[in-house]
Amino acid sequence: MPTTAVEAKIAPSMLSSDFANLASEAERMISFGADWLHMDIMDGYVIASLRKHTKAYLDCHLMVTNPLDYVDQLGKAGASGFTFHVEVSKDNWQEIVKEIKSKGMRPGVALKPGTPIEDVYPLLEGENPVEMVLVMTVEPGFGGQKFIPDMMNKVRTLREKYPKLDIEVDGGLGPSTIDEAAAAGANCIVAGSSVFGDPEPGRVISLLRTSVSKCLKPNFI
Numbered sequence: 601m602p603t604t605a606v607e608a609k610i611a612p613s614m615l616s617s618d619f620a621n622l623a624s625e626a627e628r629m630i631s632f633g634a635d636w637l638h639m640d641i642m643d644g645y646v647i648a649s650l651r652k653h654t655k656a657y658l659d660c661h662l663m664v665t666n667p668l669d670y671v672d673q674l675g676k677a678g679a680s681g682f683t684f685h686v687e688v689s690k691d692n693w694q695e696i697v698k699e700i701k702s703k704g705m706r707p708g709v710a711l712k713p714g715t716p717i718e719d720v721y722p723l724l725e726g727e728n729p730v731e732m733v734l735v736m737t738v739e740p741g742f743g744g745q746k747f748i749p750d751m752m753n754k755v756r757t758l759r760e761k762y763p764k765l766d767i768e769v770d771g772g773l774g775p776s777t778i779d780e781a782a783a784a785g786a787n788c789i790v791a792g793s794s795v796f797g798d799p800e801p802g803r804v805i806s807l808l809r810t811s812v813s814k815c816l817k818p819n820f821i
């Protein structure tokens with residue numbers, strides 16, 4: 601029976617838009633068909649408040665130099681995934697991953713545009729591997745930047761080596777760039793401006809999913 605190796609996950613980036621009410625905006629995105637809510641935020645209080653309103657997967661990307669300091673508060677707050685940066689965790693990633701898992705979250709690792717893909721390989725092998733790689737397609741920090749197409753080489757290389765891995769891309773993703781990312785092998789798509797800036801966010805979410813789904817390779821069992 602054919603099953604897909606990985607699934608499409610469309611994750612609106614909840615800080616890329618100017619809105620006052622995180623909870624109602626999150627609800628709106630889920631009603632439009634979003635799979636995950638992406639949070640570039642490390643405030644346990646905000647995550648906990650959001651968690652009171654939604655059961656959705658909260659995909660947290662920690663752009664900090666000291667990720668270990670945030671594991672406990674985000675775990676208690678109800679974060680679902682905790683993605684830290686490889687650039688700041690070369691020496692203690694095993695400890696970080698163990699801590700993340702012990703708090704019931706799914707570990708992921710992110711890399712900035714200037715970081716070679718080879719740097720994440722050790723984190724995908726051996727004991728306590730990460731379960732997702734986030735390939736940044738812009739410099740981390742803020743929404744509305746231009747997608748860097750060269751990053752697709754990293755995605756392609758990673759997909760060839762790890763056919764069943766969740767590979768996330770973040771930055772400049774929308775109708776004009778999704779086909780390139782999907783063809784390279786990305787399956788988790790973070791999108792801010794393209795979703796929040798469109799009068800029909802549901803249409804954009806659906807378009808992103810269709811593009812990814814078309815490229816997913818089935819596995820036969």
Ligand SMILES: O=C(CO)[C@H](O)[C@H](O)COP(=O)(O)O
Pocket residue numbers: 613616640738739740741742743744745770771772773790791792793794
């Ligand atoms: O802050 C971010 C990355 O650090 C945003 O998550 C990301 O860039 C998405 O925004 P956009 O889709 O507008 O590029």
